[in-house]
Amino acid sequence: MKTINYNDYDTIKLYVKKSKQDSIIRHYQILGWQVYETQDNNKYDDIVDLTLIREHKIKNKDELQLLQVYMEENFNETAKLEKEKHSKTTILGLCFGVFSLSLIVLGVLTLLKVLTLDLFAGIALLVLGTLIAISQAVILPRLVKNENAKFRDKLKEKEVELHLISEKIISLTGEHYE
């Protein structure tokens, strides 16, 4: 591989999620960056190492550098949103799931006389556990639905934001953007 002339070209090296690679490259290209080298990351399966180059002296460089940061933040925030889309519901589901299951197991063990608790207590534990499990089964899908709606709104916001950033970049570079 030829060494890059750092007096004439700027270089950035990126770790990029494979699933986002195309979109990220497309957005860097409108900033004037060109892919110089692509390599699989030697540690992580889902990461690709990219080396991008751009001419050192370009018009509106300061503003482009700032917009590049905004774009990078947008990509990371969007991916974070996707990753943490159902984090609250998952935690809630897990906590109540374990709790209701524990109550049901305790109730069954009491009914089977493995535990020396009162029979009524066993029934009560079983009923309570089942009720929690049922209510969870009713509530959780609604929560997931709410989370999905919120996620869609936030994602839309991020998309609009990214579009505006891209428009600004294009107005500075004149690059074509699809």
Next chain:
Amino acid sequence: MNKGTNGKIKTNDSIFALKLRTESNGLGVLKTVIVVLLIAIQAGILVLAYLYFMSVFQWYLAFAIIMTLITCVYVLSSDFHGQAKATWILFLLTCFSFGYVIYFMSDKHILFAKSRKKFEKILKETENLQKQIDLSTLNEKEVKINCDYLFNAGKFVAHKNTKTTYYPTGTQLFDSILDELRKAQDFIFIEFFIVSNGVLLNRILDILKEKVKQNVDVRIIYDDMGSHRTLKRKTKKEIIDAGIKLQSFNKLVPVFNIALNLRDHRKIIVIDGKVAFTGGANLADEYVNEKRMHGYWKDSGIKLEGSAVDNLSIAFLSQWKFITNKNIDYKSYLNRAESFNDDVDDAVVVPFVSGPNYTFSIAQNMYANIIANAKEKLYIMTPYFIPDETLMNLIKNKARSGVDVRIFIPDIADKKFVYIVTRNNVEKLLDYGVKVYTMTHSFIHSKIILTENSAIVGSINVDLRSFNQQFESAVYTNEKSILDAVMFDFTDTIRYSKELTFEDRKRNKVSYRMLAGLFNLISPFM
């Protein structure tokens, strides 16, 4: 860890979509750990020795109480500001058995005495090298007062014969530096807090090596604390082997010594005595946004062409003499600038330096002067905002008097605890009508202050470290083109900033407020 068939880890959860590689960030971590560990061991031995001393000699308790009281009186009569005094006294009373020892060990007046004498000798040698210009023609009284102050405080002469250019970003600043370095014929002086391996240093070294071959005298001073994690030993050798004279300021040695806290935070480049640069940016890739540290890096700087360059030549050579102890023929490096038409307007340019080698803080006093004289507007851009009570009150009073006061700070912290104090301090100013802006997804590292008739561009942060413990460089000017350019930079920054509101302040958690209170207590030492 979930490994795939190829032996690689399936997913990297720390990266959401992308991350810029910052390879040199971890340079010298081991060295830092070793130095910190050795210093901690020495501090521990000291404390243990004192505890042993106390248990063996019962009367030590009475001695310690008397010493603490004497130290408290000494602190109260010192020239520290109120908050620093209160913090020291609280420390002395809490740690009365050994606190006074720590205090005297960290007193720069005692510790720095020998170095200060050396500095005083150097200052004496240089004070008559330049003559002050006639300031009676200046229309603005405030500007004359500031020029007089700088001359009387540090013999910093005002210049009319100087062309200035302001750079609102590190990228523009260093591109101009590279262009000017290529033109050098006689000498190049470079002084930076951080010199870091990377593309920027490579670009500069390529030129410097070429210049050495052309018999240009190239000298570099770097701060050993600022650069020890970023500048490789191999690169230092490469620089020296190329014939460049390289010196480090205040070497980082693993010995418990509070003087290690006194750092060379200056950013100076002088070329042939004709062109000079100073500002906030260090010699590292993040300052030109070719490496990502804390979001977008906002910095600034100024170029001087003309006789004002001499002020920075003298400052560099003085520092060089302090480090090397070698005699310097200052005059051979001065009066080399081209002549510019100095009758155009009333503009003056005064490059100046500040540091613990002076008995008072020139940087802080200049900031105080400028703030006190603001009549219409007072704009400050700084990465850290930890002023003392006096500056804080001056700013509050200005805002209350109807002056348009605006403060610009980063949106991203480089040092979390310092940022908490900074945010806490600016949030207090909201009550007085001060407008505070945080530049989105960015780290503001510019150090600028602007009023309707004056500006300072340089390396001075609005914090007590910059004012009292660090060697700084800056340019004071009333030149209209610079005032306009700096003003444009402020208005342009607003486009990318968020204004801090009372609602933002209300959203602060109790734990955050408690932390801010605690950090505020120790802020005199930050």
